[in-house]
Amino acid sequence: AQKVTQAQTEISVVEKEDVTLDCVYETRDTTYYLFWYKQPPSGELVFLIRRNSFDEQNEISGRYSWNFQKSTSSFNFTITASQVVDSAVYFCALSEFRDSSYKLIFGSGTRLLVRP
Amino acid sequence: NAGVTQTPKFRVLKTGQSMTLLCAQDMNHEYMYWYRQDPGMGLRLIHYSVGEGTTAKGEVPDGYNVSRLKKQNFLLGLESAAPSQTSVYFCATQKMGLRTFHYEQYFGPGTRLTVT
Numbered sequence: 509a510q511k512v513t514q515a516q517t518e519i520s521v522v523e524k525e526d527v528t529l530d531c532v533y534e535t536r537d538t539t540y541y542l543f544w545y546k547q548p549p550s551g552e553l554v555f556l557i558r559r560n561s562f563d564e565q566n567e568i569s570g571r572y573s574w575n576f577q578k579s580t581s582s583f584n585f586t587i588t589a590s591q592v593v594d595s596a597v598y599f600c601a602l603s604e605f606r607d608s609s610y611k612l613i614f615g616s617g618t619r620l621l622v623r624p
Numbered sequence: 625n626a627g628v629t630q631t632p633k634f635r636v637l638k639t640g641q642s643m644t645l646l647c648a649q650d651m652n653h654e655y656m657y658w659y660r661q662d663p664g665m666g667l668r669l670i671h672y673s674v675g676e677g678t679t680a681k682g683e684v685p686d687g688y689n690v691s692r693l694k695k696q697n698f699l700l701g702l703e704s705a706a707p708s709q710t711s712v713y714f715c716a717t718q719k720m721g722l723r724t725f726h727y728e729q730y731f732g733p734g735t736r737l738t739v740t
Contacts, residue, residue: 555729
């Protein structure tokens, strides 16, 4: 069955620390996509990154980086030199094309608290 | 461009009352989705639509109905509200891609519903 697991319910760090949010997924498809979304305290969901199952290159965007490893079915997210504004709930999600539509399966989220 | 809007933002219902949540988009996206977000459970798909006039059930459809009479609007109805439907409801849209390319979903700001 398709599933996304974010085992870390809550993480608390002090500003400027590096932090890694884990994401492990299960799927029977060979073509799929993985996403990360950020949900700040204001409540909206903000798209951060998309990665397809055929591209295992790591990606870096400023202080954010993502490590995709198909061998371990993981798509981890690292924030370098964390800042208070990074405090949010972060969701990892798996996208599959099924029944003529895209289905996004979310993990339960990791709440990140960055303390000054 | 307003993107994805949801009406209302907040609502309190008594058990047994009915209501309709409205999602409107101005991005001309084919796919639209309704999710509910409950603490510790991520987002779960209620219903979705692959185009005007079509709807389908998601993971947790019981107690909800939907309609998509116009491409830009997706309505979620609760015929007889129950306390278990207390949640935050998110609407999302997605551009049609290919089976081998999945676009990200764009989310509305959410509707916080309390059923007493």
